[in-house]
Amino acid sequence: MKKILPIVICALLSTNLYAQNDASMGIIPAPVSVEKHSGSFILDKTTLLVSAHAENARVADLLNAFIASKGGFALREVKSPEANHKAIVITSEGADKLPEEGYRISITKDKFLITGKGAGLFYAVQSVMQLLPEKQDGKITVPAADINDYPRFKYRGMHLDVGRHLFPVAFVKKYIDMMAQYKLNNFHWHLTEDQGWRIEIKKYPKLTTIGSSRNGSVIGNYPGVATDDKVYKGFYTQNEVKEIVAYASARYITVIPEIEMPGHGSAAIAAYPELSCFPNEDTPTDPKAPWAGSRKGKQVQQTWGVHQDVFVPTENTFKFLEDVLDEVLVLFPSKYIHIGGDECPKDFWKRSAFCQDFIKKNNLKDEHGLQSYFIQRIEKYLNGKGRSIIGWDEILEGGLAPNATVMSWRGVEGGIASAQQQHDVIMTPGSNGLYFDHKQSNSPDEPLAIGGFAPYTKAYGYDPIPAELTADQQKYIIGVQANLWTEYIESPEKAEYMVFPRMFALAEIAWTQKNRKDLKNFSEERLPLHLARLDKTNTNYWVPTPIGQNDKVLKGSQFNIELKVPVEGAQIYYTLDNYRPSESAALYTGPIKVNVPEGKKLNLKTIVITKSGKRSVVTQTELNNGAPDAPAK
Numbered sequence: 001m002k003k004i005l006p007i008v009i010c011a012l013l014s015t016n017l018y019a020q021n022d023a024s025m026g027i028i029p030a031p032v033s034v035e036k037h038s039g040s041f042i043l044d045k046t047t048l049l050v051s052a053h054a055e056n057a058r059v060a061d062l063l064n065a066f067i068a069s070k071g072g073f074a075l076r077e078v079k080s081p082e083a084n085h086k087a088i089v090i091t092s093e094g095a096d097k098l099p100e101e102g103y104r105i106s107i108t109k110d111k112f113l114i115t116g117k118g119a120g121l122f123y124a125v126q127s128v129m130q131l132l133p134e135k136q137d138g139k140i141t142v143p144a145a146d147i148n149d150y151p152r153f154k155y156r157g158m159h160l161d162v163g164r165h166l167f168p169v170a171f172v173k174k175y176i177d178m179m180a181q182y183k184l185n186n187f188h189w190h191l192t193e194d195q196g197w198r199i200e201i202k203k204y205p206k207l208t209t210i211g212s213s214r215n216g217s218v219i220g221n222y223p224g225v226a227t228d229d230k231v232y233k234g235f236y237t238q239n240e241v242k243e244i245v246a247y248a249s250a251r252y253i254t255v256i257p258e259i260e261m262p263g264h265g266s267a268a269i270a271a272y273p274e275l276s277c278f279p280n281e282d283t284p285t286d287p288k289a290p291w292a293g294s295r296k297g298k299q300v301q302q303t304w305g306v307h308q309d310v311f312v313p314t315e316n317t318f319k320f321l322e323d324v325l326d327e328v329l330v331l332f333p334s335k336y337i338h339i340g341g342d343e344c345p346k347d348f349w350k351r352s353a354f355c356q357d358f359i360k361k362n363n364l365k366d367e368h369g370l371q372s373y374f375i376q377r378i379e380k381y382l383n384g385k386g387r388s389i390i391g392w393d394e395i396l397e398g399g400l401a402p403n404a405t406v407m408s409w410r411g412v413e414g415g416i417a418s419a420q421q422q423h424d425v426i427m428t429p430g431s432n433g434l435y436f437d438h439k440q441s442n443s444p445d446e447p448l449a450i451g452g453f454a455p456y457t458k459a460y461g462y463d464p465i466p467a468e469l470t471a472d473q474q475k476y477i478i479g480v481q482a483n484l485w486t487e488y489i490e491s492p493e494k495a496e497y498m499v500f501p502r503m504f505a506l507a508e509i510a511w512t513q514k515n516r517k518d519l520k521n522f523s524e525e526r527l528p529l530h531l532a533r534l535d536k537t538n539t540n541y542w543v544p545t546p547i548g549q550n551d552k553v554l555k556g557s558q559f560n561i562e563l564k565v566p567v568e569g570a571q572i573y574y575t576l577d578n579y580r581p582s583e584s585a586a587l588y589t590g591p592i593k594v595n596v597p598e599g600k601k602l603n604l605k606t607i608v609i610t611k612s613g614k615r616s617v618v619t620q621t622e623l624n625n626g627a628p629d630a631p632a633k
């Protein structure tokens with residue numbers, strides 16, 4: 001206990017001084033500018049909360065509720081300042097001169113001024129809630145400063161696939177809450193897939209009575225080692241959709257629905273086989289892949305991946321899609337409707353006499369031209385309804401629809417090509433760390449994932465503006481998004497594990513100006529505090545490995561290894577005897593000094609354990625003093 005006590009005291013002091021020492025005052029994403037001044041604002045139960053504008057009442061109540069939970073006291077709300085009273089003032093006066101979604105915070109000894117309008121004021125309060133330190137002696141002390149802030153990109157998105165696995169309404173709301181706290185403003189809701197149709201369409205009830213249910217799900221990596229042989233089903237009612245859209249709107253988040261076409265339509269085709277090029281054929285499945293139940297007739301797919309049965313471009317199909325979209329448009333007031341357009345195999349179209357005749361009659365070059373026709377026809381329909389489409393970068397193939405926005409996922413090339421054609425682009429390349437279904441480390445401790453390697457540092461290092469574009473072309477890069485595909489994410493807990501802390505990195509590349517990004521400050525100063533706050537909630541997350549350690553080989557005879565906890569209040573345990581570390585291992589209390597005999601090597605293994613008991617993966621560093629390499633197997 002005597003060895004641990006000094007470390008605990010240091011950790012507490014570090015937390016209390018955190019906002020004072022950090023150049024961004026603890027805020028994620030980092031503001032445009034922070035100018036610190038001498039002195040502090042003392043927030044206590046005598047402080048007033050001033051809000052004169054009725055339209056700001058909801059934001060004022062939000063801040064007051066947060067202060068009550070953090071400080072144990074609520075502030076008296078008034079419409080104008082009172083003499084001899086310190087005050088937090090929420091105002092929209094002068095906000096018209098701020099950039100879109102921008103805000104200002106000015107903190108002096110007597111006044112805490114928060115200026116913004118609409119989303120800008122909401123984001124200002126999110127920043128205030130982040131920079132308030134813990135209460136001490138009944139008061140919260142905030143350093144004097146001026147903060148000026150506005151976003152780099154107008155589109156800051158987060159995606160959730162509910163086609164492979166469905167998530168409860170309560171979790172979707174929590175997902176939206178976390179987005180709002182970190183100034184993300186577009187929720188891309190992937191509602192239809194080969195493995196399940198997840199939105200109620202009243203004109204076509206079979207989409208949910210048949211299309212929302214599959215007879216089993218594969219176990220293990222694609223194509224699977226077995227099937228769980230369990231019926232998996234579920235969908236969102238239109239009332240639930242309305243509830244989620246309204247919930248997001250109150251937090252300045254737009255919900256963008258995705259209705260996949262012309263590929264990824266197996267669930268819809270299972271419900272209405274006439275949507276297929278070959279309605280009387282069985283759903284194509286890999287005979288070696290695990291399968292539950294009958295393979296006869298049209299089936300909702302049970303395996304992941306890309307499937308051959310795609311929509312046939314008949315008038316009946318287009319009428320079906322238009323009817324579906326009509327109901328979707330009523331539910332979602334968003335400017336954009338995402339229509340997919342990705343991973344559409346052309347095999348069925350190639351052997352379909354109808355499709356080949358269609359290509360000839362419409363003077364299309366080939367099947368890629370047919371896909372372009374399909375997308376352009378749907379775009380024209382949606383444009384006629386006052387909406388615009390987003391499609392994955394495959395919609396470039398065969399020619400872009402005239403007004404389409406492209407979501408570039410297969411690297412950055414699709415985004416570059418689209419911007420050069422003067423089309424708006426949302427960058428979401430999986431190769432640059434924005435696919436949050438990828439692994440977060442190379443440790444065998446990582447849970448089952450689709451593959452890939454995307455630590456939060458990779459996403460943080462990505463710049464959504466390609467250097468290949470001219471200054472004029474760069475204007476077409478309207479934003480950035482990360483995607484969470486859920487083939488291997490079957491629960492809210494695992495979804496949280498995959499999203500956090502990567503969502504924080506996404507927020508910073510989406511909002512923060514390029515010259516204000518600082519990975520060292522983000523990783524070592526701000527992220528540990530934000531994860532500590534997350535640790536106090538009922539939220540799962542990936543615990544980073546110790547700061548200062550990596551899985552490389554270090555050569556030499558003497559080592560003095562200094563580590564820092566990646567989560568405030570967590571502890572690091574380590575071993576040098578090649579056994580797995582746990583709470584029974586040595587507790588890190590200072591630099592680890594190791595002497596390695598000549599010709600020998602040791603393995604430093606560490607694990608981080610947070611206050612709530614969450615664990616990092618085990619990290620191993622080899623300390624090698626000339627030991628021979630292991631013989632090749």
